[in-house]
Amino acid sequence: MSMLVQISNLTKRYITTTALSDVTLEVPEGHIMGLLGPNGSGKTTLMKILAGLVSPTSGSVLIDGIAPGVVTKAIVSFLPDVNHLDRWMSVGEAGNFYADFYSDFDRKRFQELLGIMDLSARQKIGSLSRGMVEKTRLSLVFSRRARLYVLDEPFGGLDPLARSQVLDALVANFRTDCSMVLSTQMVADVERFFDDVVFLDQGCVVLAGEAEDLRSRRNASIEDIYREVYGHVETR
């Protein structure tokens, strides 16, 4: 199986803190990886590095064999954890904006996704509810025919119905020649979509493996394992 993402001994230090410490992991092509951990565990930093927005202090990161930069930005579709769309734009204009920026943007797909998500191209971003903004952002990100999708908390602020729409879009969008890395706090809702899971704690990988393998070896759900990894620090 070929590895789309190869990260080895990655460390990211800010002036006073270490966000990532000696992280080594690989994402196989065609896999969905769940990046799990409490706030401040380094998930967002890791995703920003994959998106080419933050540069590593040391270690190596390769996406399809190339270090993050201008070239990889063309093949990585990134969903940041905060709204990045201008309020004055309509949903359709945001699509045009993306199409101008990214040559892999598929307008037809965008229309289909707006349908799945129950959105209209004419609505102004500023008039949308939080959940609808999230769905618009996800439609934009999924409309790119990227090799790697990096999604930071794609289910934040979504009600259960919207969440299932997004999961539908996620499965519909899935191709064997791309990979996804996504972080979430809603482990129970999403764990059936993970091929691989990585548990981060204070910038370090504390547990990693194939989701099905972890389930059968521990007789536990990924959510159970999450609680085990982060819930009982004091008893260890």
Place this chain on the structure above:
Amino acid sequence: MEFDDRAPIYTQIMDLVKRRIAVGELKVGQQLPSVRDLAQQVVVNPNTVQKAYLELEREGYVATQRGMGTFVSGDRGTVDVLRQELARDIVATYVTGMRSLGYGLEEITTMAAETARKETK
């Protein structure tokens, strides 16, 4: 679809397909839903469905024809075997449950027979 997240999902998908074959929802020679369609139906990762199909193929219940899809293989005999397997599972669950309530062999059989009789009336 209700899965138990404490066990591998792909084995539960295999059971689901086997059950559909056993009850005749999927007939011998019939095409299974595509990996993506089933993944969307039961709301799981398509790779997990793919793995379940591969394992079902390894066990001989289905066969994949390149570019055509995956089909139920075997004959009437394999369907019967599947039905018997499922029946044994159901009976085992019943017996374990009854034993945990403290019932003995006689009550276990008579109560099953009584219920079955009532149902057929």
